[in-house]
Amino acid sequence: MSTNITHAGVAIVAPRAPLQIIQVPDTKPSAGQVLVEVHWVGSTPFDLHQADGGLGVTPPQILGDTAVGAVVEVGEGVEHLKVGDQVFGFLPPVHKQAAQQEFITIPAHLLGKVPQNVKPEAAATVPSSFVTTWHALTSDLSIDLPYPKPADYTPPNASAPILLWGASTSVGQYVLQVLKHYGYTNIPVTASPRHHDLLRSLGATETYDYTSSEDxxxxxxxxxxxxxxxxxxxxxxIGSVEGSMEPLSRITPPGSLVAVLLPVIKTHAEQDRAPEYTLDTHSLVNWKEGVQTVGVRTHFYEANEVLKRDLQPLIMPELLVQGVITPNKTRVVEGSTLLERAQNAIDILRRRERVPDEKVPSLAHLSDWESNPAFARTTANHTRNE
Ligand SMILES: NC(=O)c1ccc[n+]([C@@H]2O[C@H](COP(=O)([O-])OP(=O)(O)OC[C@H]3O[C@@H](n4cnc5c(N)ncnc54)[C@H](OP(=O)(O)O)[C@@H]3O)[C@@H](O)[C@H]2O)c1
Incomplete structure (x- = not known):
């Protein structure tokens, strides 16, 4: 139920327009929901697809699908979270439940507790890529990942090849760690050579340079x-017509199963050019006979009732605690105001900016909301105002 109290959020107001701060009503959590005070936000390419490409956006719409924060109110029937818990989660990129706002009211199954061995800013980089990893492997590629992993588990087809194109991406690094943990033994990958050692340490069994025709x-x-x-x-x-699908169509044998992270990018967003996307994974390139393609849509992962119940509340925090997965290297986006940090993060994604000597891709993050006094609002205030 919406209240007459409002809070600030970062909104897309038109495709490729500068982001704006808008006020949105607080919503009291109903059964199964929690109210979270947001402290950190992970910025992913999906933010850019929304801000520049308008993907699924009806402006003005709050931006962002990954948040870290503190639970400030718990709805009826929520058992795994209590007031004060520090939580993280991959959220639906819809106005009311999007990440880049001071307070969000969301279903509790979208959140897990941030483990003590993970800093909050690093935790903000995990959910989007981790949920994508698990969903793509199990739902789209039918790869077995029983949880908890039985003792002495060996996958049924442990040595069947699983090729990762673009393994140094944020998602690719989690895919490798998860496949290695479960005992998959044949994981060739493509990436720039400067990442090959890292990717082998994460579980790649062979490494290829995607820019080399010999490789x-x-x-x-x-x-x-x-x-x-x-x-x-x-x-x-990667999900790019020219950058990944076209070369893959030349090297992938007949009858293969290819899962492509959506959206498929026909034209990347640039400072002076709008992006072009499609959901068509099949007809834009000449796949060999019998190749089956499927588009990965992680926001639909809740269709699987077991994943809905366990993936974010249980599996994601436990694998971090056990050290099966570790967060990718984190880059904190600077800026003197909340809006500036939000805009800087989008600009970094648009420029596909990489720090030159960086060993792994960095993710952009917004700083703590409370570090900006204009938007500071404590839990105590929040409760008292109501
Ligand atoms: N549908 C979904 O559920 C879903 C979920 C998550 C992400 N995605 C999509 O997946 C894409 C990647 O996201 P991300 O956050 O993982 O990206 P990221 O971390 O920003 O990945 C950047 C890295 O991609 C590699 N790369 C760039 N072009 C490449 C190419 N043509 N072939 C191989 N590698 C290439 C580069 O690695 P090197 O330095 O090794 O060259 C670069 O460092 C985005 O478009 C995103 O929207 C979709």
Whole structure:
């Protein structure tokens, strides 16, 4: 139920227009929901797809799908969270439940408790990529990841090839750690050579430079040797017509299963050019005979009741505590106001900016809301105002 108290949020007001702060009503949590005071926000390419490409946006719309914060009120029937818990989660990118606002009222199953061994700003980088990893592997590629992992578990097709295109991406790094943990033993990857050592340490079994035609010819031959008994599974972590799908269509053997992270990018967003997206994973390139493609839509992961119940509240925090996954390197986005930090994060994503000597991709993050006095609002105030 909406109240007459309002809070600030960062909003998309038109495609490619500067972001704006708007006021939105607080909502009291109903059964199964919690109210969270947001402290950190993870910025992902999806933010750019929304801000520049208008993907699923009806302006003005609050931005962001990943948040870290403190629970300030708990609705009826919520058992795994209490007031004061520090939580993190991958949220639906819809106006009311989006991440970049001071307070969010959301279903409790979208949140897990931030483990003590993870800093909050690093925690803000995990949920979007981790949920994508689990959903893509289990729902789109039918790869077994039983949880908890049984003792002495060996996957049924442990040595069947699973190719990761763009393994150094935020998602790719979690995919590798999860596959290694479950005992998958045949994981060729593509990435820039400067990331090959890191990716081998995370679980890649062979590394190829996606800009080298010799490397791609070698990879094509290696995949072709696997024969018809073992279907090659591919995760395209890039989803670009020219950058990933076109080269993949040349090296992926007939009959393979290819999952592509959506949206498929036809034209990347630039400072002076609008992006172009499509959801078509099949007809824009010439896949070989029998290749099946599927578009990964992580925001639908809740369709699986077990994942809905366990993935964010249980599996994500536990794997961090056990050290099965570690957060990717974190970059905190600077700016003197909340709006400036939000805009800077979008600009960094648009420029595809990388720190030159950085060993792994960095994710952009907004700073703590409370570090900006204009938007400071304590839990105590919030309760008293109501
Ligand atoms: N549908 C979904 O559920 C979903 C979920 C998450 C992400 N995504 C999408 O997945 C894409 C990647 O997201 P992200 O956050 O993981 O990206 P990211 O961390 O920003 O990835 C950047 C890295 O991608 C690599 N790369 C760029 N172009 C490449 C190419 N043509 N081939 C291979 N590698 C390339 C580069 O690695 P090197 O330095 O090794 O060259 C670069 O460092 C985005 O478009 C995003 O929207 C979709």
């Amino acid at each position: 791609l010819a070698r990879l094509r031959d290696v995949l072709a040797q696997h024969g018809s008994g073992e279907r090659v599974k591919v995760l395209d972590n």
